[in-house]
Amino acid sequence: MALRESDLYACYQRLERPLFNVLYRMVWNRQDSQDLMHDTFVRIWQRRNKVDVDRLEGLVWTAALNLARNRLRWRKRWRTEALDVDWPDGLPGPEAAAERQVQQRRLHAALVRLPAGMREVMLLGEFSGLSQADIAAVLRIPPGTVASRRHHALRRLRALLTEEDHD
Amino acid sequence: MTESNILGPDLEPPHGGLERLRHEVRRKNKLRLTRPAYWILAGLAAGLVALLVLVWVPMSGGRQQVRQAVAQALKARPETRFKDAAYIEIPSHRHDVRILLLGSLSHPKKPEGKS
Numbered sequence: 001m002a003l004r005e006s007d008l009y010a011c012y013q014r015l016e017r018p019l020f021n022v023l024y025r026m027v028w029n030r031q032d033s034q035d036l037m038h039d040t041f042v043r044i045w046q047r048r049n050k051v052d053v054d055r056l057e058g059l060v061w062t063a064a065l066n067l068a069r070n071r072l073r074w075r076k077r078w079r080t081e082a083l084d085v086d087w088p089d090g091l092p093g094p095e096a097a098a099e100r101q102v103q104q105r106r107l108h109a110a111l112v113r114l115p116a117g118m119r120e121v122m123l124l125g126e127f128s129g130l131s132q133a134d135i136a137a138v139l140r141i142p143p144g145t146v147a148s149r150r151h152h153a154l155r156r157l158r159a160l161l162t163e164e165d166h167d
Numbered sequence: 168m169t170e171s172n173i174l175g176p177d178l179e180p181p182h183g184g185l186e187r188l189r190h191e192v193r194r195k196n197k198l199r200l201t202r203p204a205y206w207i208l209a210g211l212a213a214g215l216v217a218l219l220v221l222v223w224v225p226m227s228g229g230r231q232q233v234r235q236a237v238a239q240a241l242k243a244r245p246e247t248r249f250k251d252a253a254y255i256e257i258p259s260h261r262h263d264v265r266i267l268l269l270g271s272l273s274h275p276k277k278p279e280g281k282s
Contacts, residue, residue, distance in 0.1 A: 020180035034181050
């Protein structure tokens with residue numbers, strides 16, 4: 001069955017928040033993250049006749065991750081960096097803002113040093129709500145690899161954050 | 168330290184994403200509806216031009232040949248006089264039959280007195 005507009009919008013509403021959280025931690029810019037989400041859904045709509053509604057969510061994740069990877073490659077090529085300083089935590093005031101900026105930069109520095117495969121498994125595992133099997137399908141890796149990568153990613157990220165603390 | 172703590176808070180996406188998507192989808196749908204009309208119009212125009220070329224070019228070439236032939240025939244037979252016209256004799260292979268090709272040398276005048 002071909003994709004209908006209502007299916008697309010419903011999927012957007014369901015995935016908007018998790019998708020934004022994953023993409024933001026890949027590209028570290030609110031506007032870029034929103035643009036990537038927008039482009040993902042527009043591209044899917046353009047291919048709506050070939051889209052199976054039952055596999056829509058998996059397709060959204062796959063397309064969004066591909067676009068984010070392309071964006072990162074583009075930035076690397078042109079040596080541009082886009083890091084937001086608007087990490088929201090509900091704590092107003094200059095001290096809280098400075099603190100959250102430091103936290104964000106630490107996390108950013110640590111996640112950037114994490115291998116892309118580990119980073120994606122970890123972010124999807126944390127924010128997407130997908131099962132291990134679904135994550136494996138989205139990333140085209142065996143389900144067992146998802147679990148092991150997630151485990152190693154968490155250990156590595158902790159170590160990197162500790163290093164950042166000592167620096 | 169859990170994964171949730173490590174990866175920071177759950178962030179609120181910027182507002183207006185769905186509206187932006189709706190707007191873009193509407194725009195794409197509109198483009199899709201109007202695009203075939205442009206193609207049909209362009210196809211019709213191209214077909215019309217091709218038809219005109221196919222019909223007009225041989226006609227104009229043929230007229231030109233008849234005019235030249237008539238002019239040559241007039242030169243070859245100075246005794247022949249036609250007003251705004253001339254003829255060419257075509258061999259008939261029968262002594263009692265003559266075939267004459269007549270042609271006009273001027274454009275027909277428009278009828279006067281009509282608005």
